[in-house]
Amino acid sequence: MNLFSDPSLGIDSLGMRRAYQLAERGRGLTAPNPFVGCVVMRDERIVGEGYHHRAGEPHAEALALSAAGEAARGAHVFVTLEPCSHHGRTPPCVDALIAAGVARVSIGMPDPTAAAGGGAIRLREAGIEVDFELDSSPFEAQLEEWTSWVRRGRPWVRVKTALSLDGRPGTTAGARSAISGSGSLEVTMRLRSAADAVLVGAATALIDDPRLTVRPANETSHQPLRVVLSREHCPEELKMFTDGAGRVLCLSALADPHDWSPPQGVEVAHYSADEGLRGALHALGERGVTSVLVEAGPGLFSSMWREGVIDELVIYHAGGVAGSTAPVLMVDAGDDGDLNRSMRAVEAGVVGGDAITIWRPRSAEEFQRM
Numbered sequence: 001m002n003l004f005s006d007p008s009l010g011i012d013s014l015g016m017r018r019a020y021q022l023a024e025r026g027r028g029l030t031a032p033n034p035f036v037g038c039v040v041m042r043d044e045r046i047v048g049e050g051y052h053h054r055a056g057e058p059h060a061e062a063l064a065l066s067a068a069g070e071a072a073r074g075a076h077v078f079v080t081l082e083p084c085s086h087h088g089r090t091p092p093c094v095d096a097l098i099a100a101g102v103a104r105v106s107i108g109m110p111d112p113t114a115a116a117g118g119g120a121i122r123l124r125e126a127g128i129e130v131d132f133e134l135d136s137s138p139f140e141a142q143l144e145e146w147t148s149w150v151r152r153g154r155p156w157v158r159v160k161t162a163l164s165l166d167g168r169p170g171t172t173a174g175a176r177s178a179i180s181g182s183g184s185l186e187v188t189m190r191l192r193s194a195a196d197a198v199l200v201g202a203a204t205a206l207i208d209d210p211r212l213t214v215r216p217a218n219e220t221s222h223q224p225l226r227v228v229l230s231r232e233h234c235p236e237e238l239k240m241f242t243d244g245a246g247r248v249l250c251l252s253a254l255a256d257p258h259d260w261s262p263p264q265g266v267e268v269a270h271y272s273a274d275e276g277l278r279g280a281l282h283a284l285g286e287r288g289v290t291s292v293l294v295e296a297g298p299g300l301f302s303s304m305w306r307e308g309v310i311d312e313l314v315i316y317h318a319g320g321v322a323g324s325t326a327p328v329l330m331v332d333a334g335d336d337g338d339l340n341r342s343m344r345a346v347e348a349g350v351v352g353g354d355a356i357t358i359w360r361p362r363s364a365e366e367f368q369r370m
């Protein structure tokens, strides 16, 4: 997900660029399905378009073909992901394309799943001209969170943390501190609305008692699943349990009986402590969570860093200095650090006076070049 640039600007074909932009409208809404956009063109003119709104609802191709109506016959279709060839909750998109009599289908990237893949072959067998984009990278990047869930069975992990200019995550241990500004809040709302789930550690849940919602909300706002993570039992009284603003999952590594009856809308699930954070993430993946935003304080950040599960790091700076008595980000005695520059910056921007930097783990090849 790009916060400060638009990858669609690098896509040459008008139809593919529009399909990419349409797909973006479904980001965060379609899990466990991928978000996909589709455009139907006749004589260089768009005659139908659509995007997948929600799992269980029509796919992008079905919506675009229905918008085009009879104009779809002989048309050129642009779709960001290879049309599906299987019966899921909706019929196969390849059947709809064949039935509509389209002449040509241009595809952003192949479908990596065994169940839905193979759509291009079926279209060709039906006499439809099919081509894949020569440069599939914008489409692969657009769906990287979903494809990584398909591949690894666990969600893409985006960790966000606010730091003072002197690198501290707060001013006072055990208390909520306002070290981020309005620009950071705006970015947080964008990140939450793009995520399937938002996760905090139990300590942050108790201290900050956050809502973890997308605000301001309207009727169509997506509210991600809110997850409280603990190796022990989760806190039993939190605002988010009773605010009626969406689902909550208490995910803990303790499987022993616990006589707490969670309020309606709050689910309790367990994962194996032996599997550590990877076990917790797989438990989310099994629930169809393809991307999770972790709003990490020092304890959870340190665990995630050490266990190597961070796919992307978003750091906010709002300009203050916390001082030498403020808590540090990396906790636990015996941690002597490892300054091997394992992350590289991939994007940066200024929002409302706050600096936002986005970091990704370096690949093995990058390390070799350093």
Ligand SMILES: NC(=O)c1ccc[n+]([C@@H]2O[C@H](COP(=O)([O-])OP(=O)(O)OC[C@H]3O[C@@H](n4cnc5c(N)ncnc54)[C@H](OP(=O)(O)O)[C@@H]3O)[C@@H](O)[C@H]2O)c1
Pocket (backbone or CB within 6 Å): 160, 161, 162, 163, 168, 169, 170, 172, 173, 174, 175, 176, 177, 200, 201, 202, 203, 204, 205, 207, 208, 229, 230, 231, 232, 233, 276, 277, 295, 296, 297, 298, 299, 300, 301, 303, 304
């Ligand atoms: N600067 C920021 O962006 C930011 C963000 C969030 C919070 N904060 C601040 O951070 C402070 C709280 O920090 P903290 O370090 O105490 O809390 P934390 O970051 O929420 O991390 C500790 C919590 O995460 C859970 N956790 C940690 N490692 C885990 C693992 N390997 N597996 C499962 N669960 C794990 C722990 O649950 P159990 O101990 O129950 O096992 C613990 O309650 C508060 O003052 C809060 O305001 C700052």
